[in-house]
Amino acid sequence: MEQSIYRSHILVCGGTGCVSSGCKEAQDALKEELAKHDLASEIKIVETGCHGFCEKGPIMIFYPEGVFYCEIKPEDMPELVEEHILKGRIVERLLYTEPTTDKNIPAYQDIDFYKKQERLVLTNCGHMDPESIEEYIATGGYEAVGKALTEMTSQEVIDEVKEAGLRGRGGGGFPTGLKWQFAKDTESDKKYIICNADEGDPGAFMDRSLLEGDPHRIIEGMIIGGYAIGADEGYVYVRAEYPLAIKRLQKAIDQAEEYGLLGEDLFGSGFNFDLHIKAGAGAFVCGEETALMNSIEGKRGMPRPRPPFPAQKGLWGKPSNINNVESYANVPNIIRDGAQAYKEIGTEGSKGTKVFALTGKINNTGLAEVPMGITMREIIYDIGGGISDGKKFKAVQIGGPSGGCLPENLLDLPVDYDSLIEVGAMMGSGGLVVMDEDTCMVGVARFFLDFTQSESCGKCTPCREGTKRMLEILNRITSGEGRDGDIEMLERLAENIKATSLCGLGQTAPNPVLSTLKYFRDEYEAHIYDGKCPAGECEDLAGAYVIDEDACIGCTKCARVCPVEAISGEVKEVHVIDEDTCIACGACEPECPVNAISQG
The missing domain is CATH 1.20.1440.230 (NADH-ubiquinone oxidoreductase 51kDa subunit, iron-sulphur binding domain)
Structure with a gap:
């Protein structure tokens, strides 16, 4: 029987980002090193979901101290075991380094990337084993569905979601409770509830991380949604490119069935609910709800004219409700803790939190969950650590291919559904791409x-x-x-x-x-x-480089790196670039110690 009391726990991020950067190999090396010191029975290794700080993977957190080690490698394990576990000394070189101060930060909760986040839907991600239903239950999991099925009517569930002000996190921000009401009010002998996990936006990975890190939360939200609208069957439509998410979700479904949390007569309420996974074919258009339903039915993923809306005639012609992963992940909190607690976070028209995937020219890329109403400046500079390489901020693209680019003078805009629409952008599913001064x-x-x-x-x-x-x-x-x-x-x-x-x-x-x-x-x-590209990115519009005669010191560094020998001049004499020969590759500019070279 596995020992249940340990003197220490080590959480190893097992999300796709860390898996791709070698967390499995590092974990194996750690187990081997612990075994050498007869510590395997004293220290428990827990493989978790995504911590969010993907660029710093592989990530390990050593408890009870809460020390955050990042970018670890298998060869670091002997030192970590020897120094941290056996001698109680922190391994400084493996700590997170603040990009603006070069300061090492040991404690997970003290890292700026996490400090301004407010984790509701990501609360378990990175902190528990996503393949353990027991751990999910220990954190309060399935309490909400138990409450809904034994203490509330289906209408009371919908009223609570309406009161909470939850809006769809998939893009448009339609009120979730109202959507559920439409499906409930449609009479039918069969209804379906569907989870849209087909995130196709470039750079977006919110749904994937939730399914990998806390799959039972999505199942719980869908059971509650099914009870609310009167659906006894559900589908999770997941991108086939997410094999780890599919594996963990299927395991969670199997566990829920084994525990009687899926199937017949849940909590003795007489309510039956079954859940299936449908792997999508990777088409971006299948993120549109009617195209998604066509795909589940085995047809080509193409949108249907509306009306009729899915709440009236959806999957296989039956009333259906579709929300995305993050929307369902909010539901257990609302039902368990009440609408009033949920409403305390966010703005008047946008309640709760939003998960964003931070990418682009920013120091801290990764997954961040923030309260609605936070400013773009806080996300980019306080959580994201500012613009990389000391460059100037130029724009931020929010909402993916359906969103818009916002300039610097809108950095203090509160991030909520309505304010973004007013300036020509949209929340979207949560992609956020930061661009610097060199972006066209x-x-x-x-x-x-x-x-x-x-x-x-x-x-x-x-x-x-x-x-x-x-x-x-x-x-x-x-x-x-x-x-x-x-x-x-x-x-x-x-x-x-x-x-x-x-x-x-x-x-x-x-x-x-x-x-x-x-x-x-x-x-x-x-x-x-x-005929110019101000950012110098468009090759066909890139002008030749020129050298400022007054600034040039004749060091010859630029001439030595020019691939086409377009730069001429003797040592300690002014150099010249032949515009006809120059291919505007830019190799010379960073080599100049006095910044005498610029693009014409």
């Missing part, structure tokens, strides 16, 4: 439009053809062939696509273009009328 905003718009155009299902003409025409114009502009009138044409096409596309994905596809035109119009004009 026309190129950013082209990148996102290229993604949505290639992912268009092709069913409706506005999305299929309209996004293609917009992309052709953006390709022209970034290749130095922009024309007078291109900006106006982009705006007309964008408005038409938004007004006439069949589904929400097509309707929001032009948002990155419209937001960059709104806040960075001068960059479009520079590309078209001046």
Whole structure:
């Protein structure tokens, strides 16, 4: 029988990010080292879900001290065991280093990345074994579903979710309780509840981390949702590219069935509920709820005209409710602790927290859960640690391909559903990409439009053809062939696509273009009328480099790194760059010790 009392616990992050950076190998080396010192029965190793600080993986936290070690390798294990476990000394070189102060921070809770977070849905992620139903129950798991089924009517459950003010975390922010009410009020002999775990936004991994780190929370939220609307069967639609999430979710379903938490007569209430996993084929459009239902039915993932809405006629023609992973993950907290406790977090129109995937030109990339109403500045500078390499902030893309790019003067904007819509962006599923001064905003718009155009299902003409025409114009502009009138044409096409596309994905596809035109119009004009890319990213518009004669000291460093020998000059004499030979590769600029080189 496994010993249940240990003098120490070591939590090893087992999320996809840490797995890909070698956590399994480090964990094996740790077990081997503990065995050498006869410590295997005294120290328990727990493989957890994602801690959120993915770029610092593999991550281990040593308890009871709570020391956070990051970027560990198998060869570090002898030192960790010898110094930390046997001698009680912290291994400084494996601690997290603050990017702005170079200060080592031992305690998990003292790291800036975590300090301003408020973890509700991520509360268990990184702190328990996601493959153990016993650990989930020990943290209060399944108390909410027990309360709902034995103490509340289905309408009381819906009323509590309405009162809490929970809005859908998948993108549009529609009130969850109202959505449930529509499905409940539709009469039918069969209903379905569906979890949309098909996050296709570039750089987004919120749903994956929740399913990997706390799968029972999503199951519990879906059981409560099923009870509320009168559904006895549910589906979790997961991207096939998430094998670890699928594995852990299936194990959680099996455990819940074994414990009588799925199946027939749950908690003696007479309510039956079964849950299945459907692995998606990876099409971005399957994140749209009607296309997702088509995919579950074995059809091509293409949107359906609405009305009828899924609450009236959904999966296999039956009333259905669809929410995303994060939406369901909020439900147990609301039912267990009450709507009033949930309402204390967030703003008037946006209650609770939101999980964001921080990526791009930022020091601390990873997964962060923050209270609604926090400013973008706090997310980027206090949690994200500021812009990497000492560069200046330029813009932040929020909401993925359906969202918008916001400039520096909007950094103090409160992050909630309504304020983002007002400035031409949207919450989306939670992707947040930070860009620095060297980012071309026309190129950013082209990148996102290229993604949505290639992912268009092709069913409706506005999305299929309209996004293609917009992309052709953006390709022209970034290749130095922009024309007078291109900006106006982009705006007309964008408005038409938004007004006439069949589904929400097509309707929001032009948002990155419209937001960059709104806040960075001068960059479009520079590309078209001046033949220049202000950021120097567009190769066809990159001018040759020049050397400031007054600043050059003739050190020859630039000439030595030029791959095409475009730089001439003798030692201690002014150097010159031949514009006809220069390929604008930029190799010379960082080599100059006096900053005498710039792009013309």
